Amino acid sequence: DAKTTQPPSMDCAEGRAANLPCNHSTISGNEYVYWYRQIHSQGPQYIIHGLKNNETNEMASLIITEDRKSSTLILPHATLRDTAVYYCIVRADTGRRALTFGSGTRLQVQP
Amino acid sequence: DTEVTQTPKHLVMGMTNKKSLKCEQHMGHRAMYWYKQKAKKPPELMFVYSYEKLSINESVPSRFSPECPNSSLLNLHLHALQPEDSALYLCASSPNRVAKNIQYFGAGTRLSVL
Numbered sequence: 049d050a051k052t053t054q055p056p057s058m059d060c061a062e063g064r065a066a067n068l069p070c071n072h073s074t075i076s077g078n079e080y081v082y083w084y085r086q087i088h089s090q091g092p093q094y095i096i097h098g099l100k101n102n103e104t105n106e107m108a109s110l111i112i113t114e115d116r117k118s119s120t121l122i123l124p125h126a127t128l129r130d131t132a133v134y135y136c137i138v139r140a141d142t143g144r145r146a147l148t149f150g151s152g153t154r155l156q157v158q159p
Numbered sequence: 160d161t162e163v164t165q166t167p168k169h170l171v172m173g174m175t176n177k178k179s180l181k182c183e184q185h186m187g188h189r190a191m192y193w194y195k196q197k198a199k200k201p202p203e204l205m206f207v208y209s210y211e212k213l214s215i216n217e218s219v220p221s222r223f224s225p226e227c228p229n230s231s232l233l234n235l236h237l238h239a240l241q242p243e244d245s246a247l248y249l250c251a252s253s254p255n256r257v258a259k260n261i262q263y264f265g266a267g268t269r270l271s272v273l
Contacts, residue, residue: 091249091264127192130173135201140235145190145253145260149201 052136057154059131066123068153070136073117079140080114082147083121085132092135092149095121111123165250165265173273174240180268182233182250192235192262193225194249203250208233240272 053066060066072081082097096103096110098119109122113152123130135152163184172178182191194202196239207215208227222244224236233250247269251262 088213089266091251091266092262093196093264094261097259133201140261141259145209146192146204146207147202147262150205152201 051089052138052150052155054134054136056151057152057156059156059158060123060126061130062157062159063125066130066157068121068123068134068136068155069118070121071118073140074137074139075116076140079138081110081116081119082137082139083108083110084135084137084147084149085130086135086152087129087132088118095134126155128157128159131155131157163252163263163265165248167268168266169189169269169271171273172237172240172273174242175189176240177236179237179239180235180248180250180270181212182235182252182265183231183264184252185237186252187230187261188254189230190253190260192251192253193226193233193235194251194264196247196249198246202259206235212229224261232244237270242272245270 064067080097082109083095084092085100086092096108096111112119133154135149137147166181176204192207193205195205196202204217205219206225211227222239226234247267249267251260251264253260
């Protein structure tokens, strides 16, 4: 699976959009971008994933650049409950099922 | 129900003890996982079970012994652990397909080895 690079930490004001970047410049054509988050003392939680088109669900939006070398997770209206470590994971939908977590971004939502 | 239940939530054990961690899911998932997470680090894969058979062992020491007695249960048997084994142990499950393999995690068992 391709390696990802994320900023170690970010702050966001409550009610504002949180934009979390992820660089995956070595991504292959069959690799998806997955986002999970881990709130303190809980297990990781799936947020969203995509291949090349932008995706939106009830939790977030995922914007993938046209060359697929980077992506941005957008939380449209961040709340204090969104404070967590966010993991961007690139994974092929063939072969190994397990997730390889990078260091992630620690998002702190400020009141 | 998208819940993965892990028991106990906390466990303290001595280096000579034998204990077990339990994980349960009722989503019909046929793939189950154990991850280990040290403080301030990301989760690291330990084992993967597929259709109740061990499919991946990430070179985990034999003092950790996984068991999958049926499609809903996953155990991790612990024996003669070391203090450096203290960590959060996470269980996850997913449909046994590779495509769109979304994993659902339990809250973990926080293990302290004295």
